[in-house]
Amino acid sequence: MNASEFRRRGKEMVDYVANYMEGIEGRQVYPDVEPGYLRPLIPAAAPQEPDTFEDIINDVEKIIMPGVTHWHSPYFFAYFPTASSYPAMLADMLCGAIGCIGFSWAASPACTELETVMMDWLGKMLELPKAFLNEKAGEGGGVIQGSASEATLVALLAARTKVIHRLQAASPELTQAAIMEKLVAYSSDQAHSSVERAGLIGGVKLKAIPSDGNFAMRASALQEALERDKADGLIPFFMVATLGTTTCCSFDNLLEVGPICNKEDMWLHVDAAYAGSAFICPEFRHLLNGVEFADSFNFNPHKWLLVNFDCSAMWVKKRTDLTGAFRLDPTYLKHSHQDSAFNIFLTDGLFHVSFQHWQIPLGRRFRSLKMWFVFRMYGVKGLQAYIRKHVQLSHEFESLVRQDPRFEICVEVILGLVCFRLKGSNKVNEALLQRINSAKKIHLVPCHLRDKFVLRFAICSRTVESAHVQRAWEHIKELAADVLRAERE
Numbered sequence: 415m416n417a418s419e420f421r422r423r424g425k426e427m428v429d430y431v432a433n434y435m436e437g438i439e440g441r442q443v444y445p446d447v448e449p450g451y452l453r454p455l456i457p458a459a460a461p462q463e464p465d466t467f468e469d470i471i472n473d474v475e476k477i478i479m480p481g482v483t484h485w486h487s488p489y490f491f492a493y494f495p496t497a498s499s500y501p502a503m504l505a506d507m508l509c510g511a512i513g514c515i516g517f518s519w520a521a522s523p524a525c526t527e528l529e530t531v532m533m534d535w536l537g538k539m540l541e542l543p544k545a546f547l548n549e550k551a552g553e554g555g556g557v558i559q560g561s562a563s564e565a566t567l568v569a570l571l572a573a574r575t576k577v578i579h580r581l582q583a584a585s586p587e588l589t590q591a592a593i594m595e596k597l598v599a600y601s602s603d604q605a606h607s608s609v610e611r612a613g614l615i616g617g618v619k620l621k622a623i624p625s626d627g628n629f630a631m632r633a634s635a636l637q638e639a640l641e642r643d644k645a646d647g648l649i650p651f652f653m654v655a656t657l658g659t660t661t662c663c664s665f666d667n668l669l670e671v672g673p674i675c676n677k678e679d680m681w682l683h684v685d686a687a688y689a690g691s692a693f694i695c696p697e698f699r700h701l702l703n704g705v706e707f708a709d710s711f712n713f714n715p716h717k718w719l720l721v722n723f724d725c726s727a728m729w730v731k732k733r734t735d736l737t738g739a740f741r742l743d744p745t746y747l748k749h750s751h752q753d754s755a756f757n758i759f760l761t762d763g764l765f766h767v768s769f770q771h772w773q774i775p776l777g778r779r780f781r782s783l784k785m786w787f788v789f790r791m792y793g794v795k796g797l798q799a800y801i802r803k804h805v806q807l808s809h810e811f812e813s814l815v816r817q818d819p820r821f822e823i824c825v826e827v828i829l830g831l832v833c834f835r836l837k838g839s840n841k842v843n844e845a846l847l848q849r850i851n852s853a854k855k856i857h858l859v860p861c862h863l864r865d866k867f868v869l870r871f872a873i874c875s876r877t878v879e880s881a882h883v884q885r886a887w888e889h890i891k892e893l894a895a896d897v898l899r900a901e902r903e
């Protein structure tokens with residue numbers, strides 16, 4: 415494909431994408447295919463002679479689209495949202511064109527510099543404490559990670575290195591292995607599974623603190639675990655607090671657990687993967703109170719802030735905690751502006767960083783372009799309006815559920831997620847979910863809250879409106895009536 419063909423095909427592709435987005439409501443949100451559907455539809459090996467672009471595009475509708483779950487359909491209410499906006503898609507195209515690997519400043523100065531500024535813009539939108547920003551010659555800073563899971567792992571590994579160094583400085587005879595055996599990390603029993611995986615990958619124990627009646631971690635339960643574990647000779651070193659849990663969007667009590675972590679010299683990582691985007695609205699900012707106690711904070715603009723996957727925003731109070739844990743400097747990656755002590759150098763009064771030392775991979779895309787395009791084309795006001803609309807729609811759904819005495823709301827609705835169920839057995843709720851997802855008019859996923867099987871209704875699509883929510887509820891009510899009738903018979 416040469417430039418002139420690219421020009422033509424590119425325009426066709428933009429039309430295809432715009433048509434897809436415009437017509438997405440007409441597509442069945444969840445596909446009909448069975449596992450293994452795709453392999454028989456395409457050749458077993460790559461073609462020896464080139465195929466044409468037409469052939470490929472035709473196959474997209476024939477082979478790919480029938481197997482797509484349409485996450486951006488206004489009838490998709492499963493999981494949490496994943497962001498999608500036109501400015502982000504266009505920026506991603508440009509990112510592909512520049513195609514740089516921005517591991518250091520020299521590897522593409524704009525890539526590193528725009529990222530530091532965008533992380534400051536975003537940090538200011540959230541009113542993050544200044545200690546987390548790159549802006550001044552302070553110690554903090556922000557970095558774009560690929561996912562919240564990576565951010566948690568990076569924080570855990572940095573905390574592990576930090577505590578090992580601290581303990582070895584006090585007792586040089588201690589081996590790393592002897593220390594690691596005793597390290598223990600914590601999260602609430604509602605934390606995302608990626609937290610447990612970070613513990614597995616990091617080779618440390620991870621303990622779940624029982625959450626309270628509102629599915630929040632509280633001081634008393636944490637204290638109890640700490641006392642017990644310290645009495646057993648373990649070394650508490652890391653804690654993940656969740657703001658907006660995946661199961662039910664509950665909030666750990668940061669104002670209670672934060673000071674305990676500080677007092678115990680434990681690294682506090684705050685995972686607000688979904689809920690973080692809402693903190694750009696002044697009326698939701700209080701949910702972030704206590705972040706001042708954290709060592710690291712993370713949320714996913716790629717969930718709810720219109721920046722397409724992947725874009726996970728992570729800030730640390732002390733960037734040398736990360737660079738100290740992950741820094742290696744082979745000759746082929748060195749460049750002339752490098753400061754060997756901190757890997758930070760000064761140009762025109764600005765601090766810049768080599769992001770390779772803040773993350774697990776070496777390579778990184780020019781992801782800040784997406785933020786730049788989206789933040790400028792929506793403005794903070796546009797982004798706030800978007801969040802507010804979703805929260806309002808979830809309350810609309812909540813009030814529909816509350817008006818029907820057969821149903822109950824399971825957890826207070828704070829942001830864009832409603833946890834609800836039919837009053838009655840788990841079996842009847844499982845049957846309801848099964849009917850919903852076989853009808854494929856809308857798509858939902860369940861969760862377990864303690865021993866209850868619960869349906870999650872998450873406001874997801876950029877284009878979802880009140881009419882879609884109303885239609886979804888009518889549909890759920892009809893299927894519920896069928897389930898209850900079948901139950902009686």
Ligand SMILES: *Cc1c(COP(=O)(O)O)cnc(C)c1O
Binds near residue numbers: 562563608685726
């Ligand atoms: C979605 C979610 C995650 C995982 O996010 P990834 O970016 O896919 O790793 C982690 N924590 C919470 C609370 C989440 O809701």
